[in-house]
Amino acid sequence: MKRSILLGAAVIAAVAGAYFVGRTQVSRPQATAPIGTDSADVAAPGPTPDFNAPPKVIKGGVLPTAGTPLKDTFAKLQARANAGDVDAAGRLLRDLNQCTQLRATQWKNANATDTLTRKSTEGMSPAQLRTYQMLLDAVELRRQAESNSLQLCDGVNDAMLDSLVPNIAQAARLGDERARACYLERGPLYDARSLLKHPDSIRNYRAAATSMIDAGLAKGDWRVVDLLQKAYEPGAQGLLAGVVGTDPAQHYRYLKLYRLGAEQHRIAQLDQQLAAIAANLSPAQRADADDWAQTKLRDFRGPSTNTTPPGWDACEF
Known part of the structure; x- marks a missing residue:
């Protein structure tokens, strides 16, 4: 058996x-x-x-x-x-x-x-x-x-x-959502052999990340929201985390936006995560993040968790 x-x-x-x-x-x-x-x-x-x-x-x-x-x-x-x-x-x-x-x-x-x-x-x-x-x-x-x-x-x-x-x-810069997610998460590390030949690509990544984040949020791209909430989390690793830096308040802010767009079956788990983060923030920080997330939600369509299910690969082309 x-x-x-x-x-x-x-x-x-x-x-x-x-x-x-x-x-x-x-x-x-x-x-x-x-x-x-x-x-x-x-x-x-x-x-x-x-x-x-x-x-x-x-x-x-x-x-x-x-x-x-x-x-x-x-x-x-x-x-x-x-x-x-x-x-x-x-x-x-x-x-x-x-x-x-x-x-x-x-x-x-x-x-x-x-x-x-x-x-x-x-x-x-x-x-x-x-x-x-x-x-x-x-x-x-x-x-x-x-x-x-x-x-x-x-x-x-x-x-x-x-x-x-x-x-x-280039595809990410032009608005291809999958390319943008992949480049934000891995950048030149996606092809380490190429990185060794072109070490300046790390500098290019730092210059590109901010503009890609802004473009993704303006387009209502849930992939960017999920990548950001993970990058801001204390202890996060990777290029994007290195660019944005650790910030519990920002981690809460983007996770709250992600939770507002979540499917019903994911809400309980996300609420638990938010509660753990909120315990380390001031009431003013939580209120500011909650208001921002509620307002920003208007720019997004569809469920966040459908676009980025557990274990989703940002570089799945």
């Missing part, structure tokens, strides 16, 4: 993982690396956003068909993103992100696939055989996704991949 329960849990995890990973990533390694590194194939330069100037956002028209090899679309998408086309910027960063993760995902998933296919079915019960078949089906989903990803990323060179973080920053 215990073994069956464990197998059932494994099925759920594997099938769910296959579905989500299979949509954006791949599973098995090839004999040769799918991403080219030919130095002669020079990529167009990445964007250098001016975060002190208001962005000029444009709509550049129809995007390339999904799955078109990135090596064929990179230069045009980069030019459009540099010119302020938010749709092109979002498409470019998502394709780049998929190709950046390709090698690591192939290696990790290959081990899991090999372990499964080597497993003997001798002595399995009918229920266990059904479970095993579901796992095999999940492997097939990954193989299908691998074919699509290899087509997308074939010929993409390291110079193109190195532009991922600047392109996240």
Whole structure:
């Protein structure tokens, strides 16, 4: 019985993982690396956003068909993103992100696939055989996704991949909500190898964070509210926490706004958190934060907790 329960849990995890990973990533390694590194194939330069100037956002028209090899679309998408086309910027960063993760995902998933296919079915019960078949089906989903990803990323060179973080920053600056959340939370740390090549990107992050926070709050972006309430919390780590600094009153303020927009099933837990924070604030600080949150709520639509469920990933593209 215990073994069956464990197998059932494994099925759920594997099938769910296959579905989500299979949509954006791949599973098995090839004999040769799918991403080219030919130095002669020079990529167009990445964007250098001016975060002190208001962005000029444009709509550049129809995007390339999904799955078109990135090596064929990179230069045009980069030019459009540099010119302020938010749709092109979002498409470019998502394709780049998929190709950046390709090698690591192939290696990790290959081990899991090999372990499964080597497993003997001798002595399995009918229920266990059904479970095993579901796992095999999940492997097939990954193989299908691998074919699509290899087509997308074939010929993409390291110079193109190195532009991922600047392109996240540009898409965020232009108003892409997912890019903004990712850049605020991780900034240049999203690609540590690129950071080592471009240490000045830390300075760019500090300059960008304030303007992105202001833009996100003005647009009623619950992602920014959740990131801020966590960043202001005493003991918080990360780039955004380093920029805004510890402030219990601000932590309470943004958590209160988040709670006002919460779904019913999350309210009790959030009220407990607020009560613990409020115990360390003065009545005046609490009253000021409560009034601010109530007023600011008018700028937001939809439930906060639906946009940012527990464990949400700011860099899930």
